[in-house]
Amino acid sequence: MLINADLHTHSCFSAATSKDMVISNIAPKSREKGLNLVGTGDAFHPKWLDIIEESTDYKGDGIYSHKDCDFVLTTEVEAKHKIHHLIILPNIEVARELSHKLVSSNKYIDGRPRSPLSGAELLELVKEYDCMIGPAHAFTPWTGMYKTYDSIYDCYGKKPDFVELGLSADTDMADTVKELSDFVFLTNSDAHSPWPHRLGREFNQIEMKDISYSSLQKALKHKDVKANYGLLPNLGKYHMTACTNCYKIIDPEIAKSNNMKCSCGGRIKKGVDFRISEIADYKNAKHPSFRPPYVHLMPLAEIISMIYDKGITTKTVQRTWQRLIDSFGPEIDVLINTQLEDISKIDDKIALGIEGFRNKTLDVVPGGGGKYGEIHFSERIDEPKPKSEKILTLDNF
Structure with a gap:
């Protein structure tokens, strides 16, 4: 059976997340989006686990259900070097035990715990409990794995279960990196609210025997993701190199020559597009035979x-x-x-x-520096086209 799954969300306990991110709101909005399986997010937060237990019926094999929407336990952990990792867990008992074991200064405060563990140490810990793990939004400049490492194996020491691309990348970009040719890619929303433009804005279509943790685990192991659905990558808020203050898009070489400082005084953040170009092995993507289509939404x-x-x-x-x-x-x-x-x-x-x-037939103003990109439609909707954003060069910096 084909399952539409968004495996990375957050609860009301995460910083900068809507108080409406509770099971009773997430479930109906997920169904309206067309999702069958949703990650709970924040599964190391004891109070959120209490809410999950109170709000859902346990169907067995890691699946918790609320009004025809199925949930699997997931969490995001900020580990060493401020790198974010996505973890998928088999049940609440494991989540509680791992939460107790995880060294973290804020796990009872924030749904996304911070830990001093390295990626390799975190992988070894969760693998003891049959969890799945991989880098969250792997290329993003603040907390993505590739902002620190040039190789995924330098981070984890061995092969993790998947790579989450993030909103600012797609398979055409990621498949320019040779070492990723054997990885299954995930596209998830990282939603902080149940609004329809956030929840399910990216998701995966996965071939599964049934909706269960073990079936999901087998599907990812055997690369049974049949389609990735996600934003146009230049709509992501870190796609281009840009100032985090005024959001001007700036040529990366100019940014580096100015010590990543904008003329407005703000800090310039390296974009996903440029970061991937730095670690790419190919000019154009080389998709492995199992790579499914990426459908832009x-x-x-x-x-x-x-x-x-x-x-x-x-x-x-x-x-x-x-x-x-x-x-x-x-x-x-x-x-x-x-x-x-x-x-x-x-x-x-x-x-x-x-x-x-x-x-x-869209005009796209790319995102960068923390600001989402914008799409404007053609004249036939009787709206004027905006002027395209210019990339700053030596002449206009």
């Missing part, structure tokens, strides 16, 4: 928001989003499968926006 709420020039969380955008979901089913189907003429019966402009998304 854009959250439906963002399409609606841009068309009507209203905030994503406004009543207008959310009502329109809900109407489309109620009419045609999960968001994934609305974006990819629903006939445009059917959508136009509800809203002509939305139909044109989705058509532009499907046809890739």
Whole structure:
């Protein structure tokens, strides 16, 4: 069976995360997105584990269910060198025992615990309990594994179970790195809120015998991910090298020559695009035979928001989003499968926006420095095209 799985989210106990990230909110929104299996996030936080136990029915083999949405225990740990690691766990008993064993100064405060362990030490610890582990958003400049290491084996000492690409990368970028040709790639949302433009914005379509921990474990081991769904990578907020203060996109060589300081006084952060180019072995991607297609998505709420020039969380955008979901089913189907003429019966402009998304007739202002990229549709939606963001060079820095 094909399962749509988003395996990296956070709970209300993580820093900078919505108080609405609780099971009773995550479950229905996940189903509306078209997800079958969702990572709980924050599985080393004792109070979050209590909530999971109280809010779900245990179906066995690591699966906790709430109103037709299945959950598997996951957590993100910030370990040595501030590198983030994604861990998938077999059950609550293991989560509690590992939480007790993990050396961390903040595990009872923050859903994402900090630990002095190295990647290799963390791998050895969780493997004692049959957990799965891999780098979270592997290429991002603040907390990705490759911001510190040039090789994944330098971090873990041996092969981890997967590599999570992150919002600012896709398989075309990652498969320029030779050592990753034997890894299964995961694309997950890293959602901090249940809003429809966050939860499930990236997910994996996985062939599984059933929805269970052991089936997921076998699927990742045998590379049975059949499709990765995710954002256009230049929409990610760390895709390009840019200033973290004014968000100007800056040529990486110029940034380095100025000691990563912007003319505004802000700090420049190396982008995922440039970081991958530094460690790449190939100019163009060389996909292994098992590598599935990468399907670029854009959250439906963002399409609606841009068309009507209203905030994503406004009543207008959310009502329109809900109407489309109620009419045609999960968001994934609305974006990819629903006939445009059917959508136009509800809203002509939305139909044109989705058509532009499907046809890739979009103007993209890339993200960087902590600011998400922006998409603008063509003139046929009666909106003026923005001027493209210029990359700063020696002449205009």
